[in-house]
Amino acid sequence: MPAPVMSQLENTSAILGEYMLKGWTLTDLHCSDCRVTPLMREPSGSAEREARERIQFCALCDGRPEGRMSTSQPQPQPGSNTNLRPDEVEERKGPNQSQSDEAALSISDLLLRGYSLLGNNCPNTQCKGIPLVGYPRKVDGSKDSRKMCVSCGSRWIDENEVHSQGMKVVPPQQEEQIESPRTKARNQLYGLDGGKGKQKREEKDVEEFERRAKESARRLASESESQNGAGANVEDVDMEDEVQSTGPIRPSPMPRPHNQPTPPSPSSPLGKALSSTSNSLSSTLQNLSQSLERYTSQGPSQRRIGGEEESGKWFVDLKLHTEAIKDVLGVLGQVERAKRVGY
Known part of the structure; x- marks a missing residue:
């Protein structure tokens, strides 16, 4: 049975999420061709080590930038087995890689809907290296300080922002004492x-x-x-x-x-x-x-x-x-x- 074909939006979201997890920067510049997709920029450390300029690409028009980075990619060793079946590739990825892929898809979809990628990772021990996502601005233009993890679905807010967001802290109810x-x-x-x-x-x-x-x-x-x-x-x-x-x-x-x-x-x-x-x-x-x-x-x-x-x-x-x-x-x-x- 042939694998289902991904739509253009899903493919673009997958590429954005994949490279953001690799450390690439999602810039505020948009592609000059499609005028919709934000450009991705390569980390400065990788370009400095190879003495070249940083790469920028559009996930919708250019796809993945493997062609531009082919000169810097190491050649495979003769003894390594490069002909792996798809099921073997999935086994080598493991559960953490599968979790990262799903998180990348969700993050990229939220970014296209106005969410922002934060610099803090999820404090949950089950979400290793999953960055938090910030909510978009409110209707009146004010900042929404809530944070969300796309992997475990948890949500956070700073303590100093609780009252400004119209929320209140409810103390836990004391357990009733057992009487004789x-x-x-x-x-x-x-x-x-x-x-x-x-x-x-x-x-x-x-x-x-x-x-x-x-x-x-x-x-x-x-x-x-x-x-x-x-x-x-x-x-x-x-x-x-x-x-x-x-x-x-x-x-x-x-x-x-x-x-x-x-x-x-x-x-x-x-x-x-x-x-x-x-x-x-x-x-x-x-x-x-x-x-x-x-x-x-x-x-x-x-x-x-x-x-x-x-x-x-x-x-x-x-x-x-x-x-x-x-x-x-x-x-x-x-x-x-x-x-x-x-x-």
Whole structure:
């Protein structure tokens, strides 16, 4: 199958890109014949070594300047194999040569569209020796300081040009700290914003913690009185007086059922299971009471040394203790009722 024929524009772009990568200069002079294509100029070092004038050529009208440089080209050695197949030539080029050829085609195409070739190479380690391309001027004639690499497609801009181009630097978002379940329960209970970390956590005064803790204590006392059927109004309970009481906590008596079921026998499997559960709950309740007594031995006034946050944590932990004791009391009352009167 014959190879596809390149168009005149593609051939011109390929020649321009190839010789720019070889160090030739793309001048601002245009060909006098076609009046479109810019002239390419040979590096001064090559002409000085051979004591001749620098070569200028038009990629569209003249093609490659091999004919003009034939006298300076070394003759091939007799032992070298010059008859190579096209596939062998591609293998000898390697991936870097193929990358350079593709970059040369892209650069030459962009140059014809008004882009400029810069003197800096792409900082990407995968783009070895690929020069950066500058954007054309804007519609109003001002300079566009953006840079682009035709190989990897990356784009750059100088830091001092960010604001002048109407851009802004967006800082990376800080990762949210992972909270423990206990901390998350505290935040949900007192309305703290714990998802943004300690630095952005909403500050709460000590008076706010004390007020919420007293409201919780009054609510717990009101619920306990309503379960007993007393129906009396609960007086205002002082938090410090309540936590300093070290008396044993007893389950509140449960109301009698409407029907008269048969209570389970202590020797039956159900009776044994209820007795075992009751003992376990009593042990848990005793441990919670001892822990609450140890915790309340040092009030919030002794914890103000560590700051308002430490004082607030004291009331939060106190709230968690009372909630746990309330739950254990409720379950223990149900078990004792089942042992006494059955279901």
